[in-house]
Amino acid sequence: AQKITQTQPGMFVQEKEAVTLDCTYDTSDPSYGLFWYKQPSSGEMIFLIYQGSYDQQNATEGRYSLNFQKARKSANLVISASQLGDSAMYFCAIIPPSGGYQKVTFGTGTKLQVIP
């Protein structure tokens, strides 16, 4: 079984500052994939970034980077230079070795609010 833990129900960040959203995971599978999604109030889940368990380098996508620490089983999302449009719910998710979205497990989410 896989599990994702997001311990921060809500976060505030000043516009233009960086923020880190925490995510720890638990899995017995030797390989897996980790995702971060953003969900604005409109409801749509927007893919942000992906990290494979065997990837040597931390994933980056524009202002998003994933601080992957495999030994600690953590996959924190770092958003640099926060913008007002970053205010949303953020979900960390893990997929099993078989891949796909057959049984992806999501965390409970962190609500990020960017303050002007």
Added chain:
Amino acid sequence: KAGVTQTPRYLIKTRGQQVTLSCSPISGHRSVSWYQQTPGQGLQFLFEYFSETQRNKGNFPGRFSGRQFSNSRSEMNVSTLELGDSALYLCASSLGGGGTGVNTEAFFGQGTRLTVV
């Protein structure tokens, strides 16, 4: 290219009724997954369809069912609605291949917000 389209966006039903939700995936995507999102339970996997076959099913009662058509469009049906079925139902479309590479990225629709009264 067009994104994932879910219809309807909002729905109000009464207890005991049944409801059908629709999801049109991105062109070329063969996998459609469905999720239920509630404040209390978060995002929970319902089922996944690939090439018209249900590949996996989550821990939901038999009142929840689905199907996929030859054009990859998918529908989910909930019969005998209960108040607890009120939720945002999201569908995700992906290529559906195996492995854990980034090509497993899924694109979500905006969801159908179902309210049962």
